[in-house]
Each structure stands twice: as C-alpha cells, then as structure tokens.
Amino acid sequence: MKxxxxxxxxxxxxxxLMGQREEASSFTIVPTFGGEAVSLEQAYAFAGDSVSFSKLxxxxxxxxxxxxxKEVWAEKKSYHLIDLAEPASMNLALKKGLAFDEVxxxxxxxxxxxxxxxxxxxxxxxxxxxxSWNTGYINFKLEGKSALAGIPNHDFIYHLGGYLPPYPSVQxxxxxxxxxxxxxxxxxxxSFLQAADIGNQPRLMSPGxxxxxxxxxxxxxxxxxxxE
Amino acid sequence: MNKWIGLAASLLGILCxxxxxxxxxxxxxLKYPADxxxxxxxxxxxxxxxxxxxxxxxxxxxxxxxxxxxxxxSSCHLSYTAFxxxxxxxxxxIEDRIGTxxxxxxxxxxxxxxxxxxxxxxxxxxxxMAPIAHETEMDSDIATVVxxxxxxxxxxxxxxxxxxxxxxxxxxxLKALAQFQxxxxxxxxxxxxxxxxxxxxxxxxxEQKGYMLYKSNCATCHQExxxxxxxxxxxxxxxxxxxxxxxxxxxxxxPTDDRKFKVPTLRNLKFSHPYMHDGRFEKLSQVLNHYVxxxxxxxxxxxxxxxxxxxxxxxxxxxxxxxxTLTDKEFVFNRDYAYPR
Numbered sequence: 001m002k003x004x005x006x007x008x009x010x011x012x013x014x015x016x017l018m019g020q021r022e023e024a025s026s027f028t029i030v031p032t033f034g035g036e037a038v039s040l041e042q043a044y045a046f047a048g049d050s051v052s053f054s055k056l057x058x059x060x061x062x063x064x065x066x067x068x069x070k071e072v073w074a075e076k077k078s079y080h081l082i083d084l085a086e087p088a089s090m091n092l093a094l095k096k097g098l099a100f101d102e103v104x105x106x107x108x109x110x111x112x113x114x115x116x117x118x119x120x121x122x123x124x125x126x127x128x129x130x131x132s133w134n135t136g137y138i139n140f141k142l143e144g145k146s147a148l149a150g151i152p153n154h155d156f157i158y159h160l161g162g163y164l165p166p167y168p169s170v171q172x173x174x175x176x177x178x179x180x181x182x183x184x185x186x187x188x189x190x191s192f193l194q195a196a197d198i199g200n201q202p203r204l205m206s207p208g209x210x211x212x213x214x215x216x217x218x219x220x221x222x223x224x225x226x227x228e
Numbered sequence: 229m230n231k232w233i234g235l236a237a238s239l240l241g242i243l244c245x246x247x248x249x250x251x252x253x254x255x256x257x258l259k260y261p262a263d264x265x266x267x268x269x270x271x272x273x274x275x276x277x278x279x280x281x282x283x284x285x286x287x288x289x290x291x292x293x294x295x296x297x298x299x300x301x302s303s304c305h306l307s308y309t310a311f312x313x314x315x316x317x318x319x320x321x322i323e324d325r326i327g328t329x330x331x332x333x334x335x336x337x338x339x340x341x342x343x344x345x346x347x348x349x350x351x352x353x354x355x356x357m358a359p360i361a362h363e364t365e366m367d368s369d370i371a372t373v374v375x376x377x378x379x380x381x382x383x384x385x386x387x388x389x390x391x392x393x394x395x396x397x398x399x400x401x402l403k404a405l406a407q408f409q410x411x412x413x414x415x416x417x418x419x420x421x422x423x424x425x426x427x428x429x430x431x432x433x434x435e436q437k438g439y440m441l442y443k444s445n446c447a448t449c450h451q452e453x454x455x456x457x458x459x460x461x462x463x464x465x466x467x468x469x470x471x472x473x474x475x476x477x478x479x480x481x482x483p484t485d486d487r488k489f490k491v492p493t494l495r496n497l498k499f500s501h502p503y504m505h506d507g508r509f510e511k512l513s514q515v516l517n518h519y520v521x522x523x524x525x526x527x528x529x530x531x532x533x534x535x536x537x538x539x540x541x542x543x544x545x546x547x548x549x550x551x552x553t554l555t556d557k558e559f560v561f562n563r564d565y566a567y568p569r
C-alpha cells in the first residue's frame with residue numbers, strides 16, 4: 001500500500017513538471033516609432049523636432065484564439081496590464097498545441113468589469129490605471145514630451161477610458177496569425193501621434209467622443225509582424 | 229519508515245489546522261426589514277465578515293488616508309450626524325481647502341445604484357477612491373495609502389484576518405471600507421416602527437397628515453422605504469453662479485442630465501443639514517419654501533415639479549412633523565459605527 005502511494009505521488013509530481021516544461025506560444029507587444037522599437041525617455045525625430053515617451057501603459061483583456069471563424073480558446077480572468085517600463089509585461093503567454101489563424105483581444109477593460117467593484121492583480125486600483133473622479137478604468141496611457149505640446153513643460157498626456165454609452169472606448173483587436181513559438185505584435189506610435197494631433201490636443205484625460213475616437217484608432221494600429 | 233510517516237502525518241495535520249483557522253472568519257449577513265427591496269450590492273464578491281467590517285472601521289477613522297495624515301473619512305462623515313457633517317455648506321478637507329459640494333449623509337448604501345451627488349462612483353467599493361485622491365479632500369492616492377499601511381503591523385494583521393493576506397492591496401482596502409459602510413442600515417425610525425406595527429407606536433394626527441402630504445408631493449423621487457429612488461433629478465435649484473455645477477451631466481455627458489443631482493434620502497434629515505448638493509439651505513423650512521416658491525423652470529426640471537408644489541403654512545408644519553419621524557436615534561448613536569476603541 002505504501003509503495004503504491006509513493007508511486008502515485010511520483011507520477012503526479014512528474015506529470016506536473018512535464019506539463020510545465022511544455023512552452024506556451026506567446027505574443028510580445030513591440031511599440032515602434034518611425035520603424036524602430038521604442039524605448040522610454042529616448043528622443044526620436046518628429047515634426048521637425050523630437051519626441052520622447054515617458055509612459056506607455058494599456059490593458060489587454062479577453063484574449064482568445066480562433067480557427068476558421070470559431071473560437072478555440074478563451075483565456076480565463078483575462079486582464080493584462082502592458083507596461084513599457086516593465087519588459088516582462090510586454091509578453092503574453094498563451095495556450096500551446098492549438099491550431100489557430102487569428103488572435104482577438106480587447107484594448108481596455110469591458111463595461112461589466114468596470115461596474116463590478118474593486119478587483120485585484122493587474123486590475124488593482126493601485127496600478128494607477130483607474131479614474132478616481134469618475135469611476136472606471138483608464139484603458140490606455142501615453143505620456144511624453146514634444147515641442148508641439150506647448151508650454152510650460154511640453155508634456156502631452158493621453159489617458160483614454162470611459163465605458164458609458166454613447167462613448168465607450170474599449171475596442172476589439174483582431175489579428176490574423178499562425179501558431180509559432182513567439183509572435184510579435186507591433187503598435188505604431190508614429191501613427192498614433194499623428195491621429196492624436198498634439199498641436200491642437202496635447203492633453204486628453206476624460207471619457208467622451210475624442211477619447212472614443214482615438215481609442216478606435218489606437219486599436220487599429222496593432223499589427224502582426226511577419227517573421228519571414 | 230514509521231518515523232517519516234509520522235512526521236508527514238503531523239505536517240499534514242498542522243496544515244489542515246492552519247487552513248481551518250484561516251477560514252474561521254466570522255461571516256454574517258446584512259439584516260434589514262422583510263419588506264425592503266433586495267440590496268444592489270453584490271455580496272458574493274465581498275461577503276461581510278466581522279473582521280472585514282472591523283478593518284473597514286479602522287480605516288474609516290484613520291487620517292493616514294490623507295497626504296498630511298490629518299483628514300479621515302470621519303472628518304466629513306460623522307456617525308452622530310448621520311455620517312455627514314453639519315454647519316458646513318461646502319465641505320472642507322486638507323489644509324482647510326474648500327470643496328465644491330456638501331458631504332452627503334451615508335446610510336442604506338447597500339441599496340445605492342451609484343454614489344456621490346453626480347453618481348461619479350458606479351460601485352460602493354470604488355467611491356473611496358474619489359476623496360482619497362481629490363486635492364481638496366485628502367490629496368493622496370491609493371497606492372501611497374497602501375504603501376503606508378503596509379508598514380504598520382496592526383494593519384497587516386487586520387488585513388490578514390479579513391482577507392487571508394497580509395500583503396495589502398488596493399482591492400482589499402476598498403473592500404474593507406465598503407464592508408464597514410454597508411453595515412450602516414437605518415431602519416428603526418418612528419416611521420419604520422409604525423410601518424411594522426410596533427406595539428404602542430402610532431403617528432400623531434399631525435404626523436399622519438404630513439405622511440399624506442409627503443405621499444402626494446414627494447414620494448415619486450423620495451420613494452419609500454429608502455426615501456430615495458436612487459436616481460438623478462433637477463429639483464429647480466437656481467444654478468450657483470460661482471460653482472456652476474452641472475451635476476450628473478459632468479459624468480454622463482448627456483445634456484438631458486444638466487443640473488440633475490442624486491435624490492438624497494430623507495431619512496435622518498434632522499441631522500443632515502445644511503441641505504442640497506451645495507448645502508445652500510440651512511433649515512428644513514428653507515427647503516420647503518424652495519419647493520413652494522423657489523423652483524426655477526428649465527428644460528431638465530423634474531416633470532413632477534413643473535406644476536409647482538403648493539403647501540399652506542399649516543401643511544408645511546404637518547409635513548415637517550412627518551419628516552421628523554424619519555429620525556433614527558438608534559442609527560446615529562450606534563456605538564458600532566463610532567470611533568473604534
């Protein structure tokens with residue numbers, strides 16, 4: 001009896017270890033500017049002058065994998081705070097061993113989660129991605145400096161959020177892809193800045209139509225990088 | 229061999245005991261009158277426990293939540309005055325900075341659909357974020373508060389007792405505060421006793437007349453038994469030229485919400501003066517006079533008020549007598565709500 005028990009325990013331990021050794025496929029978000037991968041506090045040529053970024057943080061949620069129009073996997077408790085200042089957060093591990101041709105996720109947090117009270121982990125309000133004055137998640141934050149943003153500090157600040165109709169800002173992103181060990185998703189900050197129009201709108205920090213519009217544009221800027 | 233099995237068995241035994249102890253939390257359910265509607269709050273996400281409520285109470289009375297450690301929730305929300313403070317039209321916070329609104333009274337929050345005068349907080353858990361961060365209230369931020377609490381052994385212990393985790397998080401801080409506030413149930417005023425036909429308790433003739441007047445003039449917005457329908461309404465207050473407060477529209481961005489504010493409860497209004505979102509009326513008589521003579525017509529004015537409210541002086545007295553039956557002394561003097569000793 002004792003030997004059987006010991007054997008079963010060993011089998012249990014070994015199979016757990018084996019399960020862990022199997023690597024999940026993963027996605028890495030790569031923000032770019034002018035074609036190169038962005039680092040914080042680095043100057044890039046922009047609008048006859050330069051631009052630098054001090055903060056890029058956003059939520060990715062509701063991650064799922066699809067094959068021929070059918071969902072083959074949906075991540076449970078799918079909330080991720082992607083933060084350029086935390087390199088480990090830029091990579092999302094996914095389930096391996098599935099055939100899929102599309103990944104879907106939301107840029108931001110859905111409206112139900114927004115009204116469900118205090119949450120933990122990446123959704124903890126201490127993460128600084130929650131509005132205190134108008135409760136709800138800030139889906140996307142981009143901050144930096146550019147001469148276009150005017151005095152006194154040349155700061156531009158884009159905090160995109162809001163879940164109430166008629167201007168909800170959470171957006172779906174759908175990207176065609178094929179299973180490989182690691183895949184790269186580009187997020188083009190050059191196009192984002194152009195759409196944001198720093199000269200006329202250097203700061204956007206409340207829900208509303210401008211935030212909803214800019215969020216839709218942001219969602220469209222995610223693109224799979226082909227690694228041929 | 230037997231020695232090792234014995235050791236393993238003891239370890240297993242200790243683990244089971246520890247697990248058992250950790251879940252020995254004293255859970256309880258909120259008590260309220262049988263004829264009240266179901267609470268709005270989702271208790272499955274944050275079940276009430278004595279430990280959670282005790283922690284929430286510690287936090288509610290602790291000025292550590294503010295930047296200079298001088299302002300606590302109780303600075304504007306005193307249990308003895310129905311969890312508001314009197315004699316301040318606009319509430320003041322850190323460094324005597326004056327805010328733009330009067331602190332609302334707190335009671336029966338489990339039935340709230342949204343919180344604050346403009347419904348800026350969509351869930352009770354998240355409401356505390358606003359005063360903590362507001363520069364005229366506590367001028368801090370939740371991450372700083374959590375950091376400060378983490379350095380205090382009594383808090384680490386209290387968080388462990390309430391949530392099985394001595395690592396303090398924003399989520400648990402907010403849930404503990406919510407748990408304490410959820411216990412503020414006011415349901416034992418004279419009105420409540422009359423409603424449940426408590427022996428020997430009855431409205432006086434004046435109070436009964438006042439009750440009828442309330443039903444025909446006030447009951448749509450200030451609906452029984454909570455004495456609010458939890459919605460937003462424009463009750464005809466002329467806009468303050470300095471504050472220029474657009475109320476609910478600030479949050480919903482909907483022009484049809486302009487100058488609408490949360491319908492406050494009428495319960496315990498003996499203790500919650502001054503009245504309205506900016507505390508412009510010190511006395512109840514001024515409130516009644518506003519409804520009778522002072523309503524400003526506008527596009528978003530509540531439909532019920534368009535034709536005006538007519539009350540004779542005698543009727544105002546009767547109505548006031550009824551409103552005073554909503555006073556719940558047991559609520560305001562409840563030691564469980566007061567400063568923890």
